[in-house]
Amino acid sequence: MESLTSMYKRYFDESLFSPKNEVSLMPRPEVGTGSIDRITTYSGIEIVYYNICYHASCPFVFASKGRMVELQFALSGQRQVMVSDQIYELPAGKGALAFMQNFQAQFYPPTPERxxxxxxxxxxxxxDYAANQLATSLNRKFEFNRILDGQASRAYYFDIDTRSMALVKQLISVFTNANRSPLMMEAFALELLNRHMIQLFDLIPRPRGLSTGDLQKLHRVKQVLESCMADPPSLQALAKMAGVNDFKLKSGFKACFGLTVFEYLRHIRLDYAMKLLQDGEANVTEAAMRVGYSNVSAFSEQFFRRYGVKPSAIKNQ
Known part of the structure; x- marks a missing residue:
């Protein structure tokens, strides 16, 4: 059976790209401009970053008798893939966890957008190792073979939330840096996989005293915090929006997510500030203000506690 690494290598060898160096590939001149960066981590995860502008739609077919799982995040443009007469589309802002085995796929690259x-x-x-570990306490099984159940492919779709987008941007930033850290790339990749396995397969254990409805309401609180982190509602307003009382909001949120509401807010604020600094979209003061800090010194202190580096150092990089 074809290994994952050899599958990716053959995919790029047979597709519309040519090697640029040991990490990057370029589209053939008649195909488009841009690049694809690919690296294999210590645990065998294949990280592939596409940044391509196609001149014209150039469909191509790839087949393999191997097995693969791919976590995908579409940031711009929309690609279509047909697997076993079933079309999969992934527009910008969406993600998917896809499973394939013994498949033939026809790819339709997007044009003219990047x-x-x-x-x-x-x-x-x-x-499968992660699935078994995550599902043990819930007495559930969802390994690769159970998910596909003899089919050639299956995909689970999701919206890319604020936290996931921050992780994706951080991974891309580390990946495209000449002094990339393999441990950081591995860590971000594993956190993204863990996050979406938990979400897509509903693997959060229900703490005592909380119903399934309570869990849904607490997830709603997370979404509200992520969408308005710079000016979040008060705890009382959050509880009212979610339809829970103050006590259940405070104790339930901590029981479900391991952080208090304020701790979670601080984490997503700092994560997004890191993204702004890494992308060059803001200086330190601007980043602090955009995520809700009025005191830049307090922002810098909390940033250093979380990441072990001053925000000014990220900006200077």
Whole structure:
């Protein structure tokens, strides 16, 4: 059976790209401009960052008898893939966890808009290990073979939320840096996989005293915090919006997510500030203000506590 790494290598060898160096590939001149960066982590995860502008739609076919899991994030453009007569589309702002085995896929690259995406190829053994560990306490099974159940492909779709987008941007920033850290790339990739396995397969254990409806309401609180982190509602307003009382909001949120509401707010604020600084979209003061800090010194202190580096150092990089 074809390994994941050899599958990716053959995919790029047979597709519309030519090697630029040991990490990057370029589209053939008649195909488009831009580049694809690809690296394999220590645990065998294939990280692939696409930043391509196609001159014209150039469909191509790829087939393999191997097995693969791929976590995909579409940042710009929309690609279509047909697997076993079933069409899969992934527009910008969406993600998917896709499973394939013994398949033939026909790819339809987007044109004329720029196509930017991040893909994480996950070894099936790693996915199954994580699935078994995550589901043990819930007495559930959802390994690769159970998910596909003899089919050639299956995909679970999701919206890319604020936290996931911050992780994706951080991974891309580390990946495209000449002094990239393999441990940081591995860490971001594993956190993204863990996050979406938990979400897509509903693997959050229900703490005592909370109903399924309570869990849904607490997830709503997370979404509200992520959408308005710079000016979040008060705890009382959050509780009213979610339809829970203050006590259940405070104790339930901590029981479900391991952080208090304020701790979670601080984490997503700092994560987004890190993204702004890494992308060059803001200086330190601007980043602090955009995520809701009126005191830049307090922002810098909390940033250093979380990341072990001053925000000015990120900006200077």
């Amino acid at each position: 196509y930017v995406s991040l893909a994480l190829g996950i070894p099936v053994t790693l996915f």
